Amino acid sequence: MKLPVFLHTALQNSWQRKGLLSTLLLPFSLLTRCVIARKRAAYQKHPERVYRTTVPVVVVGNLYVGGTGKTPVVIALVQALRAHGWTPGVVSRGYGAQLGDHARTARRDADPRLFGDEPSLITLLTAAPVAVHPNRPRALRALQRAFPEVDVVISDDGLQHLALGRDIQIVVQDGRGLGNGRVLPAGPLREPPERLREVNVVITNLTPGEAAPAADMSPAQHVVMRLLPQSVEHLQTGRIVAWPAWLAEHGQETIAALAAIGRPERFFTMLRHAGLTLATAQSLPDHDAYTGASPFDRFDAKTLVLITAKDAVKCRRFNDDRLWVVHATAQFSPADWADQVSHALRNVASPAPRD
Template structure:
């Protein structure tokens, strides 16, 4: 299936024209998602509204944008303000025997998904996984007294009320060719940005729209009114041994860079900036790793993303490491969230 993923990447971001047969599917997809949102807007009385306000963090595009580091940053910043935070997630990439699932120390990524497990391990807040977001929210609130619920990747899940929406966008990829699935990377039409509260751009340096994304908007029909923009950057904190031995240090050298994420190029760039010479070994997003995946990587250290590490740690990879990163944002985002939700 790697060829198929490569094909769509060149169509969405590389200027290649999509197959003609995909165009009717795009038109159908746009109608379905537009109708879904219109149903939400016209019949909000049927939407479940939790006791605590719900902060949605999501993407308008498919693929990696930096959503998980942003979610972790928001959780940690809200905890520092003395707020009680809980998280709900679909648990993409995992399959549990029964839902909802409250993640604990016994949870495996194969059951709850790699991103929710990583969020739980990094922050320690209660994280509930369920494809049904309403069920997840009810279960989370039944066991916790919360000030705020973060719905991870919940932008398109309209059965759950939302108090505030944040969209994350990658500065390099932007909106790609500006078309909806499957002809483009958009999960919803571009006009959806008019209704979100905040737009976080990963890799931007100022709170103004980067020139490449501005040009994409002009070509593909920019929303009439954009949400407030916040720049974000991902900082490499340290390289951690999978063995858990904190005293181990990986000196800068040639390494295998393993990434089963939506946008591996950003990970490889970060590794290079830290000082490593990277032999790139990309895998599909949310890949379920096996020992055989590393059979030809025994001669050098293997450095992977933290999201991949939560799945690989059980394999006992003796030459395995992961890059721990954190999102860097101005505190104004947290101030504005608290102000808008009235916490």
Template sequence: MNYNKVNEYIHKQWMRKGLLSNILYPISQTIKFLLFIKNYLYKSKILKVFRARIPIIVVGNIYIGGTGKTPVVISITKELKAKGWNPGIISRGYGVRIGNTAKVGYKDVDYSEFGDEPTLITKKTGAPISVHPKRCIAIKSLLHNFPNIDIIISDDGLQHSSMERDFEIIVQDNRGIGNGRLIPSGPLRDSVLRLDQVDLIVSNRINCKEMINKSICLEKSKPYHIDMYLRPEFAFNISGLKNNRPISYFNRNNYHRKIVAISGIGNNERFIKTLNDCMIYPSSHIKLMDHCKLNNFSFCDISADAILITSKDAVKYSGSKDPRIWEISVAAEFSDKDFFSYLSNQMHQASMKLKDHL
């Protein structure tokens, strides 16, 4: 509860330029200056930039955490595979110890070694993944272990200037840029100017009714803008002791007397909003820190007929024998159905240029 209150207070401060934000503003200005120096050193080639032999797509955000970039990475990976590409994923592996060498795996990996988001991505896509804080190390290890990969999708990495990329995507949600200030005075990891420098901005809408029918207009200059909605797909029983169910199985018209929701993601409120949109109204919602796992007490201590968790949290509890635990899976639905064809064509062009120059 203390964490939730502090977290809510900080995010409220980040949405306006209040007293706490103003007190921390000088620190944010220092960070802004350091970011400027870093970017200048890379752009002027004083610091070396790593160039992979294949195209790289970066999916990131400037608002700190919880904007929905992981579902975007999963969707892009699946769609590019369907179009004949052989993608690989790189990620930092937040919350786990990596060491000097990258962790490289495929499909069935241990989340305690790779992190929850990388584990979820490779589980949902079947694509190889390489995890290391230094992206160049992750790329080299990925290509060494899977030499047939012909495109790389970077889960986050927008601020990693040492890695050259061919297409940049920023994912935003309803919080936008908050008060427009860098951390700790605001919620931004990068300057607002970054929004004008990327190829595409994806707006993650709260529900499908808010999604505007936007499409990429090649007559306009970049960045292009499209909308996205995280559509609930299915409920998976992580114990395997019960059959999987449609989401509607848990709505208020069904027999479940008490439902508890648990989430440890960057924007916990989005999970409860997703459930409410499906007419599911949990009696309580246990909010954990992003990437956190329930370890202070067991699920046995939770009084509920059904316990609903996110896909990101489900990878932490795989192997659980509690039949009450259900993963609520979501999939990114985009306003532009031709976006993936456009992206694939752009990457084919990038691949041809790399073959000519490398």
């Protein structure tokens, strides 16, 4: 259940400092810490409960609740590992999809209603096979049965799913860093900040011109990611235009932007920083299913509407000639971080799987 807007805003603001609201919620955060500690202790005491497979597993997750930019990292990692000779596959929760006891698998043409918008986008852009289920080991086993050629698995989210063994852990954060450093609900963190001591890579997703957050305690490799518009695709016809050419052709027209992602303002800021003047910017809830009436009816008939690639997989049914999809490219510093991940994976010797 989504919180009312005013309560969501109040929490987000309180999570950036240790103010009154955060302090009042602190006793509940202590309970959260206890639950987290007991869960970790249970898996440490019974390592046989952790599912491990014959291929290496990379988990891409976050500590800060909500969207931090994991999907672009997963896509970039799939592409980089393939360039190094790997055959990657992806497992994911399949947020928003109605899943029963069995995991679903696909390679391309993954209906977002059946797989969730992010897995659908990942396989569309990378052609990597995906498997979805809240039980990550179940998804992994289904992936390997359907695609035995996969030799490295990337878990999209799942940092906190300790039942899935992993060889490399990547945390994605944004300019908010660790917020006030407290766990839910007094703070925005799913786990205490010291969890970063155990990860291999911390990727900070920044909007153009945004400063990096204060340094954390992690000994991991630190990477900065910035998303920049690369091309624009006309959703109805599939015509693709490079961003500079599209801006020159349409930049003087009335343009709106709409996004249903974790932090829509990142999308809008990226567009403005890339030279676009937006007449209006509309946000929808993250993972909005676009099942009702078209949200684009609110715009004037002559207004061009820019949407994210994540939203595009659910918007083709509207057959709206005004819709253009912005395809962003991720720029990393240092640029060779994924090369180092590939090198580390070569040295991984995963134990045999359990039945």
